Amino acid sequence: xxxxxxxxxxxxxxxxxxxxxxxxxxxxxxxxxxxxxxxxxxxxxxxxxxxxxxxxxxxxxxxxxxxxxxxxxxxxxxxxxxxxxxxxxxxxxxxxxxxxxxxxxxxxxxxxxxxxxxxxxxxxxxxxxxxxxxxxxxxxxxxxxxxxxxxxxxxxxxxxxxxxxxxxxxxxxxxxxxxxxxxxxxxxxxxxxxxxxxxxxxxxxxxxxxxxxxxxxxxxxxxxxxxxxxxxxxxxxxxxxxxxxxxxxxxxxxxxxxxxxxxxxxxxxxxxxxxxxxxxxxxxxxxxxxxxxxxxxxxxxxxxxxxxxxxxxxxxxxxxxxxxxxxxxxxxxxxxxxxxxxxxxxxxxxxxxxxxxxxxxxxxxxxxxxxxxxxxxxxxxxxxxxxxxxxxxxxxxxxxxxxxxxxxxx
Numbered sequence: 536x537x538x539x540x541x542x543x544x545x546x547x548x549x550x551x552x553x554x555x556x557x558x559x560x561x562x563x564x565x566x567x568x569x570x571x572x573x574x575x576x577x578x579x580x581x582x583x584x585x586x587x588x589x590x591x592x593x594x595x596x597x598x599x600x601x602x603x604x605x606x607x608x609x610x611x612x613x614x615x616x617x618x619x620x621x622x623x624x625x626x627x628x629x630x631x632x633x634x635x636x637x638x639x640x641x642x643x644x645x646x647x648x649x650x651x652x653x654x655x656x657x658x659x660x661x662x663x664x665x666x667x668x669x670x671x672x673x674x675x676x677x678x679x680x681x682x683x684x685x686x687x688x689x690x691x692x693x694x695x696x697x698x699x700x701x702x703x704x705x706x707x708x709x710x711x712x713x714x715x716x717x718x719x720x721x722x723x724x725x726x727x728x729x730x731x732x733x734x735x736x737x738x739x740x741x742x743x744x745x746x747x748x749x750x751x752x753x754x755x756x757x758x759x760x761x762x763x764x765x766x767x768x769x770x771x772x773x774x775x776x777x778x779x780x781x782x783x784x785x786x787x788x789x790x791x792x793x794x795x796x797x798x799x800x801x802x803x804x805x806x807x808x809x810x811x812x813x814x815x816x817x818x819x820x821x822x823x824x825x826x827x828x829x830x831x832x833x834x835x836x837x838x839x840x841x842x843x844x845x846x847x848x849x850x851x852x853x854x855x856x857x858x859x860x861x862x863x864x865x866x867x868x869x870x871x872x873x874x875x876x877x878x879x880x881x882x883x884x885x886x887x888x889x890x891x892x893x894x895x896x897x898x899x900x901x902x903x904x905x906x907x908x909x910x911x912x913x914x915x916x917x918x919x920x921x922x923x924x925x926x927x928x929x930x931x932x933x934x935x936x937x938x939x940x941x942x943x944x945x
Contacts, residue, residue, distance in 0.1 A: 541922065545824035552831040569830045576826035580819035584811055591807035594652030597782055599803025600796055602630055604789035609633070616739040621724075622674045623733070624664065631660035635678055640777070642682065654682060655810055655912045662913040670917040671910065676924065677727045679909050683902040683925040684716070684723035684932065690897030696876060697893055702884035706761070708893040711939045713751045715898025719932030720747075726924040810912050817911025821903050825866045834862060854937045856882060857892040861933035864895065865902045865926065872896065891940040898936055902929055 553569055556562040602608075608628055618625065618632045625631055634657035641650035661675045662668065671679075690712045697705035721744070728735050761769075789796040828834065842855035857878055864871035878892040902925040910918055 539916075542820065542824050545828045548833055549827040549831045552833055552836070556831070565831065569827050572826040572830040573823045576822040577819050580822040581815055584815040584818055588808060588811040591652045591655065591811045592804040593807070595656055595807035595810070596800035596802075596804035597785055598634065598653065598656050599806070600789045600794075600799045601633075601781075601785040602803075603794050603799045604785060604792045604796075606633075606785050606788050617743045620737045620739050621733065622677060624672060624674045625661070626664070629660070629664070631657050631664070631674075634660055637781070638682070651908070652807065654678075654909060658909050658913050659806075659810070662915075665913075667917075668913075669915060671915050671919050671921055673731045675910075675915070676919060676921040677724075677731070679905060679921055680723040680727050680924045680928060681720065682909070683900045683905045684720040684928045690893075693875075693893050693897040696872070697879070697884050697889075700876065700879040700884040700889075702879075702889075705884075708890055708897060711890075711894045711936070711943050712897030714939055715894055715932055715936045717747065717751060718935040719898060719900075719928050722931035723924060723928030726927040727920075730920045730924065813914070814908050814911040817907045818904070821907040825903065829863075829866070834859060837862065851941075853887050854891055854940070856888045857895060858933075860892045861895045861929075861936065864900070865929045866904075871901070887940065887944050890944045891937065894940050895933060895936045898932055900929075902926060 549569065553565045556565045608630060612628050618635065619627060622632070622635075634653055638650050638654040638657055641653060657678060658675065661672065661678065664674070665672050690709070693708065693712065694705045697708065724735065727733070786796055789799065838855065838858050841858060842852050845855070846852050860871050860874045860878065863874050875892040875896045879886075879889040882888040884890075884893075902922070906918060906921060906925065910916075910921075
């Protein structure tokens with residue numbers, strides 16, 4: 536229901552602001568701009584969904600091979616000690632456990648093309664355990680909130696954009712982004728655990744968090760100081776090797792188990808096509824609402840208000856120009872990326888504002904997009920506390936990114 540109220544609020548607030556701009560500022564073009572923006576966003580939503588068809592068809596085909604061969608079950612057994620505590624509603628060795636860990640792994644490596652199809656597969660498997668098909672289960676909410684927290688070990692795309700914008704050391708935001716994404720992840724986990732009354736002080740969960748922290752440390756000592764071009768090559772190699780190894784492993788294991796690998800792939804590919812088409816209305820709905828809110832200037836009013844409030848209290852307001860990136864990231868990944876580039880262009884890639892915008896972009900995720908796509912793929916309308924927890928993780932991550940930037944970049 537929370538998403539329903541937010542969706543309605545976007546339109547009503549946007550209409551009121553547009554009307555005020557017309558009546559008091561004489562802006563006679565605002566309503567045509569809003570409508571044009573909404574139509575463009577509707578087109579974009581359809582294009583994004585249809586653009587997923589090929590990748591969804593391929594990846595769900597591969598996942599079906601792994602499922603019939605038994606590889607997904609093996610993944611599930613490996614992660615069961617951790618997931619049984621974090622996802623108590625999911626049975627031991629259920630295929631969803633394997634899909635979830637593969638989704639998290641792809642996200643951590645920045646492999647969006649692989650993460651989304653596998654994540655949608657996980658949602659479908661979790662939906663099979665759902666007694667109320669239009670209402671999100673605890674496990675689905677935990678899975679999505681951890682996704683919206685944006686678990687990314689290596690912000691490759693951000694480093695590449697900083698390089699393109701003339702940063703002296705494009706990878707200098709690497710460690711701050713790592714810390715930011717970890718804090719956001721923990722905030723999302725704690726917020727969901729609070730609503731679902733999950734005890735996080737259990738050995739498997741603590742071990743998982745320790746491993747995650749260990750990975751961050753290893754990446755720091757392994758990649759810190761390397762040229763950005765070399766970091767990009769290394770991360771590309773790791774990602775490509777991991778994904779292609781999984782594909783070959785699934786196919787080879789399926790062949791060894793004497794299943795018809797090709798037929799299994801086709802069965803899964805058909806599911807991928809159907810899922811891609813199903814998410815179109817959900818994605819268009821949220822993108823159109825966001826467009827109306829953004830075009831009327833509501834985002835600018837919020838940012839300027841926050842800046843004025845902090846200035847009145849005597850705080851340093853250098854963070855304000857980068858704030859729109861964090862607010863937009865919750866709504867639109869593409870919009871936030873554009874704002875980050877704009878901040879770097881205006882203030883410089885190596886300025887405090889440019890670095891902060893990069894840290895924010897590298898340590899957060901698009902909450903509304905993720906909720907719309909993932910819940911839409913299985914027809915869930917009542918998202919319960921998913922949006923609230925996702926926004927808590929976003930808010931904590933944004934505040935942490937600002938504090939971290941001050942610590943690292945002064």
